[in-house]
Amino acid sequence: MKLLYCIHQQLGKLKNPTLKELGTALKQFPDLSDLIQPFITDPDQFPYGRNVIYLNEHVEVLVLNLPPHVETAIHDHGQSIGCAIIVEGKLLNSIYRINDNQIERAAASTVQKGECLYSPSGLIHKMSNLQNEQMISLHVYSPPLINMSNYHERQVSETLPDFA
Ligand code: FE
DSSP states (O other): OHHHHHHHHHTTTOSSOOHHHHHHHHHTOSSHHHHTGGGOOOOSSSSSEEEEEEEOSSOEEEEEEEOTTOBOOEEOOTTOEEEEEEEESOEEEEEEEEETTEEEEEEEEEEOTTOEEEEOTTOEEEEEOOSSSOEEEEEEEESOOOSOOEEBTTBSOTTSOOOO
């Protein structure tokens, strides 16, 4: 598959890349709208399609298919940084912070087709597709994702022990 070849060329040699390097590499892919089509998956265990298409010691690459009016959980990326480029549609990226042991929305911005969404270390966010068309994005994380956490508006983290 041509996309996997491009990923291997552009991302496969990165070791401990910076956010900027991830974004620069993603923006260099030609004809992503066509190349990504075979890798778009339907929702299964998540309300969205999530397809890991490339994984090595340093990077993990996945394709996200967020159907119309669907959003992800509020989550972090464990120890990883990440960058995503919007290939189809657009999304609303909501950024959260923990304040007084509560999770609260701190900012939100629209990310358009061709633009990148950057996830620095420690970022907590949620992606929402408010449109009537699907949103397709290509994501790269470094190091590969491990120990991600989901958050709920009323509780800090699912991974924290219950002190009650
Ligand atoms: Fe994320």
